[in-house]
Amino acid sequence: MRHRLVSIAPTIIVAVMFALAAESAIAQAAKPAPGAKNWTPPKTPWGEPDLQGTWTSDDCIGTPLNRPANLGEKLYYTEQELAERQSQLARQQQNDLQEFVAPNQRVGTGPPSHWVERGRRPCKQTSLVVDPPNGRTPDLLPEAQTRRIPEGANNENPKADSWEDFSYYIRCISRGVTGSIFPVIYGNGQQIVQAPGYVTILQEMVHEARVIPVDGRPHASPNIRSYMGDPRGHWEGNTLVVETTNFLGNRTGIGLNGGGTPTSDALKLIERYTRTGSSEIQYDVTIDDPKTFTRPFKVAFPLTQEPGYQNFEYACHEGNYAMSNSLSGARAREKAEAAKKK
Amino acid sequence: MAIQELHLMGRTVMSYRLWGWVLVSAAVVVLFTAMPGTSQTSPRTTSQIPRMPDGKPNFTGLWQVLGTAHWDIRDHGAQPGPFLQLGAAGAMPAGQGIVEGGEIPYTPAAGEKQKDNLQNRMTLDPEIKCYMPGIPRANYMPFPYQIIQSQRDIVFAYEYATSNRVINMGKFKEAAVDTWMGTSNGRWEGDTLVVDVSGLNGNSWFDRSGNFQTDNTHVVERFTLADADHINYEASIEDKTIYTRPWKISTVIYRRKEKNAQLNEFKCVEFVEELIYGHLKKK
Secondary structure (H helix, E strand, O other): OHHHHHHHHHHHHHHHHHHHHHHHHHHHHOOOOOOOOOOOOOEOOOOOEOOOEEEEOHHHOOOOOOOOHHHOOOOEOOHHHHHHHHHHHHHHHHHHHHHHHOOOOOOOOOOOHHHOOOOOOOOOEOOOEEEOOOOOOOOEOHHHHOOOOOOOOOOOOOOOOOHHHOOOOOOOOOOHHHHOOOOOOOOOEEEEEEEOOEEEEEEOHHHEEEEEEOOOOOOOOOOOOEOOOEEEEEEEOOEEEEEEEOEOOOOOEOOHHHOOOEOOOOOEEEEEEEEEEOOEEEEEEEEEOOOOEOOOEEEEEEEEOOOOOOOOOOOOHHHOHHHHHHHHHHHHHHHHHHHHHO | OHHHHHHHHHHHOHHHHHHHHHHHHHHHHHHHHHOOOOOOOOHHHHOOOOEOOOOOEOOOEEEEEOOOOOOOOOOEOOEOOOOHHHHHHHOEOOEOOOEOOOOOOEOHHHHHHHHHHHHOHHHHOOOOOOOOOOOOHHHHOOOOEEEEEOOOOEEEEEOEOOOEEEEEOOOOOOOOOOEOOOEEEEEEEOOEEEEEEEOEOOOOEOOOOOOEOOOOOEEEEEEEEEEOOEEEEEEEEEOOOOEOOOEEEEEEEEEOOOOOOOOOOEOOHHHHHHHHHHHHOOO
16 A cells, blocks of 8 residues: 555646646636626525536637647637637527528538537637646557557448447447536437436447445445446535546547547546536536656537437437448448459 | 334333324324425335435436346246356246236237237347437446436436436426337326436337337336335337337335445447447458
């Protein structure tokens, strides 16, 4: 035990240094919205902070995980830049509407643009990563660089020998914890339902239900590992703090939809959910994987409410025709190529 | 209900019959006055069930049905399993059914379809493919499920296939679209949680024996806490297209009491990919 504590000491020191450095950035990110000064966070009838409702990360759709290098340490857009982005959003909404109503218009083979979700407000951040200060995912450790990222199939370079060539998302298994909340083109709904002793987060895509005990019980045995890990929550003031461990290694990564280099079985996530207004939760997550990244890092963004937004059943695997079609397409191509050679 | 009370207490005061009656009457009066608004249910049981701050029964917890209804919701004898290699471990145990009256009132054509389903179970049973189980099947599969009850809506998070549903306890919502798990609207009838399930897509079965439903099937469930650790569960099932009359199932749901019991993850997709896509793999 002693030996083990000593061996993880450097990690703890790095984590503390990182936490101190990140504090100012996070404090800024978690600042209540203007006009919310006298707002009192609601409580459940049993006295816990009430986070319930359906929230989405839609407002930060399109914000890259990693900040473009030319923006340096600039985390927030200026007021003028935000105004420009707001008018872009308005134009986009106008276009969505036009495409929806205009008859006989030329359309592509992809889904129409009104299928995707849009934020109502422009995201204030230039990247989802808020720490380190350059807004970029830390470097990978050498042992992580060789981990295979399922490349999936694309038209130019089909790699569809087996379902195992596809991501766990495409296979309808899971996007992992961060992949299930980071904003993507649709399905960003997070429905929070609380009971005395529990917080549940229902995520539309791949129908995850994270049941988070907030009753102080210890983690499950490390022998029980899973895609979504073993979450334990507690309250710090009005903030729900969730620590998740017991992940399976080498499945999903810390990218959109769980993409990117797969994390290891040493991954630990600390998430913080803080209600900052009647329709906003500030979300942040510290990603600590000492077998994958050179240091812990933090991602943060707001979760907001949209009137009328609701989760639907996402029967992903039940309707995964894409998998059958990709595999049978690849087999057909092989057959055609073999026939050509004869 | 009061009779049960009298019976239980009467035994201890048998030799002092007169005093006994006085004591029992007093006890009943005390029980009734101590619990306003619970006159519809037994004072003995309501004193033991967990309640929300507003007095509603609190179903929050980890629950599971015992028994063999997941094999066949009708009475059934023991049978060998489909795979020789699994031997006794793969066999189907005998069990009492949960269908009231024993038989499902299929129309003749539907009865034939059930037999056909059973014969072709390995290719047709949605459980084998890790598809969502639907309602009511999810409630008595051999897996636990977590109920999370808020001051309004109630979540059922099932371990099998990470399937789940939210019971809307607000204004009744029509099913927007047919789904595997259906659209659940709940209401309270005294201490009973009544859940109306509509918008089922008709792809679900009731068990591993081919008993089936359609997209016209309407299910009304009733959850009543018998005491802190047992839920009396009933579901009435109606579908004029395949049943000649409405019918009912009833069983008991048990609270998982182990100190370290918790909902685990059973993402079964990766256990069925070889089965579903194996023929499309590169040779």
